[in-house]
Amino acid sequence: xxxxxxxxxxxxxxxxxxxxxxxxxxxxxxxxxxxxxxxxxxxxxxxxxxxxxxxxxxxxxxxxxxxxxxxxxxxxxxxxxxxxxxxxxxxxxxxxxxxxxxxxxxxxxxxxxxxxxxxxxxxxxxxxxxxxxxxxxxxxxxxxxxxxxxxxxxxxxxxxxxxxxxxxxxxxxxxxxxxxxxxxxxxxxxxxxxxxxxxxxxxxxxxxxxxxxxxxxxxxxxxxxxxxxxxxxxxxxxxxxxxxxxxxxxxxxxxxxxxxxxxxxxxxxxx
Numbered sequence: 001x002x003x004x005x006x007x008x009x010x011x012x013x014x015x016x017x018x019x020x021x022x023x024x025x026x027x028x029x030x031x032x033x034x035x036x037x038x039x040x041x042x043x044x045x046x047x048x049x050x051x052x053x054x055x056x057x058x059x060x061x062x063x064x065x066x067x068x069x070x071x072x073x074x075x076x077x078x079x080x081x082x083x084x085x086x087x088x089x090x091x092x093x094x095x096x097x098x099x100x101x102x103x104x105x106x107x108x109x110x111x112x113x114x115x116x117x118x119x120x121x122x123x124x125x126x127x128x129x130x131x132x133x134x135x136x137x138x139x140x141x142x143x144x145x146x147x148x149x150x151x152x153x154x155x156x157x158x159x160x161x162x163x164x165x166x167x168x169x170x171x172x173x174x175x176x177x178x179x180x181x182x183x184x185x186x187x188x189x190x191x192x193x194x195x196x197x198x199x200x201x202x203x204x205x206x207x208x209x210x211x212x213x214x215x216x217x218x219x220x221x222x223x224x225x226x227x228x229x230x231x232x233x234x235x236x237x238x239x240x241x242x243x244x245x246x247x248x249x250x251x252x253x254x255x256x257x258x259x260x261x262x263x264x265x266x267x268x269x270x271x
Contacts, residue, residue, distance in 0.1 A: 006079055008033040012090045015051050019099050036079025040072045051093055053102075059094040153203030157192065160205035163249040164190060169207055173254045177209055177247050184257045185211035185245075188220065188237040193246070195224030195234070206246045212260040214242035222246060 015028040028051055034043060044055035051058070060072040064084050072083055072091070079085070095102055126132055135142045147155075169175070171190055177183040189208030197204060208220065220237040221244070237244070 006036040014092050038078045041074040053095045057097045156203035174257045175254045176257050178251050185209045207252045210239040211243050216242050216245035218244040220244040
């Protein structure tokens with residue numbers, strides 16, 4: 001006579017944070033497949049490496065269809081209809097050990113888990129790493145045609161300086177930014193801003209503009225990368241809050257752009 005084997009049951013395993021219920025987040029929430037033929041005692045043993053709670057200290061329960069708790073007895077089978085376990089059921093594991101004897105790690109909060117970081121010198125010696133693959137393929141910094149940071153910065157400066165010259169951008173000239181008539185103003189700064197944009201924008205020449213209206217992004221100050229790798233605020237020119245903007249040379253048009261207030265007065269119809 002053929003026998004039918006019940007399929008595994010996918011369930012959610014939860015370890016509540018009963019030492020700090022106000023946090024709202026459980027210490028562990030994980031999905032697992034469990035076999036109906038196991039006893040609850042066997043299930044506890046298999047959950048021990050998942051939860052870190054010894055099997056002898058585990059108390060398992062699940063919710064019935066009416067929302068009440070059903071305790072899972074050690075000698076019962078996972079698939080026992082009285083346990084009411086089905087696809088998607090939640091099994092809550094209570095830790096009966098004293099609080100002082102429990103682990104304090106919240107496995108859902110990765111910031112609380114100590115991470116291993118391999119030393120750079122050791123990583124560079126590996127032959128099966130992404131770095132080793134790039135070295136073999138001649139990619140990234142291993143590309144013989146790749147220019148160093150200093151050469152790239154010099155190229156950016158040369159390109160931007162030529163653009164500044166071509167557009168004849170100078171301090172105190174009237175201008176428009178990004179072909180937007182609502183962003184007219186006066187050039188207040190032309191030059192490099194060390195640290196702005198980091199290594200990727202080293203050597204870039206920036207045009208600082210004081211806008212006629214508060215539609216900018218700053219007050220003439222920018223955040224730059226300090227020597228310690230952190231950010232620091234640097235004052236480049238003085239203007240009101242949201243009146244300042246820094247743009248690349250190709251986005252700035254100099255010319256006889258009237259001040260916006262004057263333009264509005266001229267165009268205003270009589271009523």
